[in-house]
Amino acid sequence: EVQLVQSGAEVKKPGESLKISCKGSGYSFTSYWIGWVRQMPGKGLEWMGIIYPGDSDTRYSPSFQGQVTISADKSISTAYLQWSSLKASDTAMYYCARQPMGGVGATTTPFDYWGQGTLVTVSS
Amino acid sequence: DIQMTQSPSSLSASVGDRVTITCRASQSISSYLNWYQQKPGKAPKLLIYAASSLQSGVPSRFSGSGSGTDFTLTISSLQPEDFATYYCQQSYSTRSAFGGGTKVEIK
Numbered sequence: 001e002v003q004l005v006q007s008g009a010e011v012k013k014p015g016e017s018l019k020i021s022c023k024g025s026g027y028s029f030t031s032y033w034i035g036w037v038r039q040m041p042g043k044g045l046e047w048m049g050i051i052y053p054g055d056s057d058t059r060y061s062p063s064f065q066g067q068v069t070i071s072a073d074k075s076i077s078t079a080y081l082q083w084s085s086l087k088a089s090d091t092a093m094y095y096c097a098r099q100p101m102g103g104v105g106a107t108t109t110p111f112d113y114w115g116q117g118t119l120v121t122v123s124s
Numbered sequence: 125d126i127q128m129t130q131s132p133s134s135l136s137a138s139v140g141d142r143v144t145i146t147c148r149a150s151q152s153i154s155s156y157l158n159w160y161q162q163k164p165g166k167a168p169k170l171l172i173y174a175a176s177s178l179q180s181g182v183p184s185r186f187s188g189s190g191s192g193t194d195f196t197l198t199i200s201s202l203q204p205e206d207f208a209t210y211y212c213q214q215s216y217s218t219r220s221a222f223g224g225g226t227k228v229e230i231k
Contacts, residue, residue: 035220037168037222044209044211044222044223044224044225045160045162045168045211045213045222045225046222047213047219047220047221047222050220059218059219060219061125061219061221062125062219095167095168097167097168099215102215107215107218107220108156108215108216109173109215110158110170110173110174110213110215111158111160111168111170111213112170112173112179114167114168114169115167116167117167
């Protein structure tokens, strides 16, 4: 059974750093992209970026480039989303999702499995 | 970047109604358009991929159509469990994007 299990909810102060995780199981972790999606309170879905754990090829939305870092450790089938200095505006639910490889380097496929989400709250 | 615009942003409908949601891309995306359903407090769920392919396990009352810039999600007979928010997503470009969402509420 394919599963993506995300780390638990976090409460942080502005300026603090944070790394949340997404562990894949039930499939070949290195053969699928993993994407991250933000959902601010009461708002829609925002595509943040994706990583291919097989070779660490990473693509970012211009809106999130430089604001977050996406990484993966294929030895433990886990992807990460990291902030070096959180802001109150980073308060949101963050989802990871699996995306099949559409072809060599291709990202034309949908997100077919999703994690349960990690709620990040940033408040002084 | 490719922008995705959904309409309407919300609608009210009754059980048994036929419901249509539209999604427009700012440039041609061929058929690389996906639809998701999200219920409150839950992760999104894939319904339709490649504009018109039904994801395994999704009821046949859901269907998708379109290509190029204009796409449609249709629910042929709305069921109580279909009240949710629906999002389109383009996967044509490396940097993907979602539409703003359409909330389907009970009339």
